[in-house]
Amino acid sequence: MVYRYRTRWPASRLLTASVAILIIVCAAAIGSVTVGLASLTDARTLLLDTVGPxxxxxxxxxxxLIDQENGVRGFALTASEAFLDPYQQGRRSEQDALASARSSIGTVRPDxxxxxxxxxxxAVGWxxxxxxVVISEVRAADAPRADRADAERGKELFDNVRRAVGDLQRALDDEAGxxxxxxxxxxxxxxxxxxGLGVLLVVIIAGVAVVLHRILIRPLAGLAAQVRRVSSGDFVHAVETGGPRETVMLGQDVDAMRARILNDVEELRRSNSELEQFAYVASHDLQEPLRKVASFxxxxxxRYSGQLDDRGEQYLRFAVDGAKRMQVLINDLLAFSRVGRITREHVLVDxxxxxxxxxxxxxxxVERTGATVEVAELPSVRGEASLLGGVxxxxxxxxxxxxxxxxxVVRVEVERTGDSWTFTISDNGIGIEPEYAERIFVIFQRLHHKDDYPGTGIxxxxCRKIIEYHGGTIWLDTGEGVGTTFKFTLPAVEDTEDSDE
Known part of the structure; x- marks a missing residue:
């Protein structure tokens, strides 16, 4: 399938657009809140810093004003200058109060x-x-003054002042309300x-999460699922994905890799088929000439024993030995090629x-060499019994x-390490130098001459191929002392599986 990924937005652009929208909306919301807070400050200032004062x-x-009126009345009744102190103080307080009140409300309520x-x-008229007038007359007479007509006229003038003050107080009360x-x-x-800003932020974050899930997470999850399907062995399945440009391009790359793997698998199948044909030829056609050579x-x-000189008999022994070793070598090669290629059902092996x-x-x-073999209690594992027995x-x-x-002296031991069993097979033999720890697992690699220790080097x-086929690893433990110690792991079997078996 051909994707038109060039028409798709890249993930960076989608992310930038989402963040830009989020910033714009948040900026507008924050601006509205800022304006509201400014209005709140103005209203608070008006109430607390203007109307209240x-x-x-x-x-x-x-x-x-009341202090002035009380002072004048007391002076008129007693002719005592001490009563004029509240009057004079009241006049000064009046001027200060008028100036302060005018400064507070002059810019807000000129009326x-x-x-x-x-x-x-x-107040000046009163x-x-x-x-x-009363103060002058009392001082001139140097005696109290009790003229009711003047008192009524003074009360009328003062009531006018108090009435105006009361009206102003009610107006200020209304303004305060x-x-x-x-x-x-x-x-x-x-x-x-x-x-609203909090709700908006929650909605925006949820929206961004949904958008990111749709344009990023879901395509990536779909791509991952398809990759797992391919990695499990379904190489015929074409990898298809949507989403941003990077995801589509990644899907294309994975699909191209799948196609190459599919081609390699087909090539490997052809190679395995040729190998099987070779194994058939080796097991049938090559064995017969070797048997004839050895037999003759x-x-x-x-027939001619004693008639040939020592060299002739030596040559015959060389020919027979070479034919037999070739037969053993071919059989070992066939067994090596069959591991993992000709599979049987894995069963529980004690x-x-x-x-x-x-x-x-x-x-x-064991009897001839006087050997001692110590075997610990071994577990059951899942695999092919014949192959594990070969190991x-x-x-x-x-x-x-x-x-x-x-x-x-041979010891076979085992211990549980996580999800695996670790087996240890040690002896007191001639040992192996640490520098040969990897070479010994390579096919046909021998550390000794065949005349000293027979074998094919396979x-x-x-053993390594069998252990890896069963999901384990094998290695030479170079940290032990005398002799040779090999260790290998095999996956452990769960108790429930063991019970089912």
């Missing part, structure tokens, strides 16, 4: 500032028409904006029985073969 100052003005001027004029209502309204608006060489040896059979087959060698057989055979002057390579 003005009300207090008008109250001080009213108190200052109320005019009311302050009117109150000041009425003092000029009554207070100052309006400011408080406006403050509450703005506070509610700000609260709604903040809640043996006939020559028996390794105690397997090792017992191996030791039974080597009983003659233990090869290891034990090598331990019996490559022994020193002392009788061989055994350990076969």
């Amino acid at each position: 003005a009300r207090s100052q008008v109250l001080e003005l009213d108190n200052a 109320l500032a005019d009311d302050l001027d009117a109150i000041g004029s009425l 003092r000029a028409g009554y207070a100052e 309006k400011a408080r209502a406006e403050l509450d309204a703005v506070a509610d608006q700000v609260l709604i904006l903040v809640i 060489c043996q006939l020559l040896d028996r 390794l105690n029985d397997t090792v017992a059979q191996v030791l039974d087959s080597y009983s003659e060698v 233990f057989g090869n290891m034990i055979s090598n331990a019996l073969k490559f022994h020193g002057e002392d009788p061989p 055994g350990l390579a076969m």
Whole structure:
């Protein structure tokens, strides 16, 4: 399938667009909240810094006027100059209160500032028409004054002043109520904006998460599922994916790799087919000439024994030995090629029985060499019994073969390490140098001459192939002391599986 990935947006552009939208929406919401907070500040300033102080100052003005009226009345009744102190203090307080109140509300309510001027004029009229007149007359007479007509006229003038002050106080109370209502309204608006901003952020984050899931996560998850399907062996399945440009391009690369793997698998199948044909030829066509060579060489040896000189008989022995070793080599090669290629069902294998059979087959060698074989209690594993028996057989055979002057001592041990069993096969033989730890597992690699220790050099390579076929690893433990120690792992079988078996 051909993808038109060039028409798709790359993931970076999609991410940039999502972040840009998020920033724009958040900036607008934050701007709205900022405006609301500014309005809230203005309303609070109006109530607390303007209207509130003005009300207090008008109250001080009213108190200052009352102090003046009380002082004049007391002076008129007693002719004592001490009563004029509240009068004089009240006049000073009046001027301060008028100035402060005018400064507070002059810029907000000029009409109320005019009311302050009117109150000041009425207060001046009361003092000029009554207070100052009474003070002058009492001082001139140096005696109390109790003229009721003047008192009524003074009360009328002072009531006019108090009435004007009361009207101003009610106006300021109304203004304070309006400011408080406006403050509450703005506070509610700000609260709604903040809640709306929080909800908006949640919605935006959820939206971005959904968008990212649709354009990134879901395509990647789909691609991963298809890759797992291909990696499990379904190489015919074409990898198809959507999403941003990078995901589509990655899907194309994976599909191209799948196609190459499919071609390689087909090539490997053809190669395996040729290998099977070679194995058939090796097991049938090559064995027959070797058998004939060995048979006729043996006939020559028996028929002409004593008639040939020593060199001729030596040549015959060389020919027979070479033919036999070639037969063993071909059989070992066939067995090596069959591991993992000709598979049987993996069953639960009791390794105690397997090792017992191996030791039974080597009983003659064990008796001849005086060997001691110690085998621990072994677990059951899943695999092919014949192949696993070959591993233990090869290891034990090598331990019996490559022994020193002392009788061989072979130990087979096991321990659980995580999800695997680790097997240890050690001996007291001639040992292997650490530099040959990898070479010994290579096919046909021998460390000794065939005349010293017979063999084809395939055994350990076969063991590695069998262990890896069963999902384990094998290695030479170079940290041990005398002798040779091999270790290998096999996957452990769960208890439930063991019970089912």
